[in-house]
Amino acid sequence: MPIATVNPANGETVKTYQAMGEEEVERRLQLAEATFRTYRTTGFDERAALLRRAADLLDEDQQDIARVITTEMGKPVKQARAEAAKCAKAMRWYADHAAELLADEEPADADVRDSGATRALVRYRPVGPVLAVMPWNFPLWQVIRFAAPALMAGNVGLLKHASNVPQTALYLEDLFHRAGFTEGTFQTLLIGSGEVDEILRDERVKAATLTGSEPAGRAVAATAGEMIKKTVLELGGSDPFIVMPSADLDRAAEVAVNARCQNAGQSCIAAKRFIVHTDVYDAFAERFTEGMKALVLGDPMDEDTEIGPLSSERGRAELEELVDDAVRGGASVLCGGERPDRPGWYYPPTVLAGIDREMRIHREEAFGPVATLYRAGDLDEAVLIANDTLFGLSSNVWTRDESEVDRFVRGLEAGGVYFNGMTASHPAFPFGGVKRSGYGRELSGHGIREFCNITTVWHGA
Incomplete structure (x- = not known):
């Protein structure tokens, strides 16, 4: 795949970049290693001042970088601005x-004495250069949710971004440099995906984080396992959105539309499978379908647009294949289902009902504004349908019956359970999944400790 900005709204190539050669990649690896030796000795106050400065610059740049993001991957510009604001918030x-x-932890006095020590503590130390392999769908946020904690922990970053968002990738390197971080603290590597394996094998690279597809995750995990290097993987998702009889149906349907179609449905944590109790199925399906049909599809630079194009022609083709397969298998199309007659890689908000386990869309992640409806007879059946997937990123449950809450928390196989609201990442809460959605956690204290050497410091008599 060429490293290029191709506008999804019209298919035009805006700018093409030459991949970095071996000499330049080697220079950057050397720089990362050398910079880490000094950056690791900086204090939290110094790192925090630099990161706050980067947040301030991002706020100043918000309008311009939002337009770059929209041009590169098609996100409506108002959503792109919101993404930039979220990144600045996370950095702060x-x-x-x-x-x-990351403060030193002191074990209980009794345990210290029992170990034969006069004193002991646990200290969190940075591990070194971390390779981040990042996707295009949230081209700022996916990077910042790695970079902010990694840099505050004293690590340095090497970014291999998706090949269709090179301007955003280069902007991120420039942002940190303008904020005052030393040149080698955060670097962008303009390389193809085929170069990732060799870089991960380099002994100067100490760990890796990847957000992306399951095949990409497998490849990185296999190499990292061979090289005995720590990884964090956030892969695909097929999140359930469960609606029970006690739910506020108007609110649930309204949120369901946004949960499915934000970023044109191109989100790992987007709700994708809507599992509705039979007592309220018809009422919810009507409200949800009307909400999906009402979304405004159009030019992503237009402030009124709610659904922009998909990021690539290939992505739209893959989504169409899933819909066509379901229809051939007997699924009903309640709305959408046909590409609009216009330039660009648009696909309309679509709702499918009558899904069965043999359809590909039941097993595979639909990365676009396509929702599937399921009918459940009771709570137990809703949980069974929700867990009938290889993924386990997050989940949404709508109920006002407190007796059901703990049963869902215990029963659902996911990295998060969100009640009466849509899944959304926040810096204070751990983010990640189970099963084929990956392992490890980003964000919160759990995320910042993923790339730390947890060191026991023990003093004898």
Whole structure:
């Protein structure tokens, strides 16, 4: 895949970039290793000041970088601005909390004495250069939720971004440099995916984080396992959105539309499978379908647009294949289902009902504004349908019956359970999945400690 900005709204190539050669990649690896030796000795106050400065610059750049994001991957520009604002918020959150999250821990006095020590503590130390392999769908946020905690922990970053968002990738390197971080603290590698394996094998790279597809995750995990290197993987998702009889149906349907179609449905944590109790199935399906049909599809630079194009022609073709397969298998199309007659890689909000386990869309992640409806007879059946997937990123449950809450928390196989609201990442809460959605956690204290050497410091008499 060429490293290029191709506008999804019209298919036009805006700018093409030459991949970095071996000499330039080697220079950057050397720089990362050398910079880490000094950056690791900086204190939290110094790192926090730099990160706050980066947040301030991002706020200043918000309008311009939002237009770059929209041009590169098709996100409606108002959503792109919101993404930039979220990134600045996360940087400030880690600047404010990193020292506390990584403070030395003192074991209980009784345990210290029992170990034969006069004193002991646990210290969190940075591991070194971390390779981040990032996707295009949230081209700022996916990177910042790695970079903010990693830099505050004293690590340095090497970014291999998706090949269709090179301008955003280069902007991120420039942002940190303008904020005052030393040149080698955060670097973008303009390389193809085929170069990732060799870089991960380099002994100077100490760990890796990847957000992306299951095949990409398998490849990175296999190499990292061979090289005995720590990885965090956030892969695909097929999140359930469960609606029970006690739910506020108007609110649930309204949120369901946004949960499925934000970013044109191109989100790992987007709700994709809507599992509705039979007592309220018809009422919810009507409200949800009307909400999906009402969304405004159009030019992503238009402030009124709610659904922009998909990021690539290939992505739209893959989504169409899933819909066509379901229809051939007997699924009903309640709305959408046909590409609009216009330039660009648009696909309309679509609702499918009558899904069965043999359809590909039941087993595979639909990365676009396509929702599937399921009917459940009771809570237990809803949980069974929800767990009938290889993924386990997050989940949404709508109920006002408190007796059901703990049963869902215990029963659902997911990294998060969100009640009466849609899944959304926040710097204070751990984010990640189970099963084929990956392992490890980003964000919160759990995320910042993923790339730390947890060191026991023990003093004898």
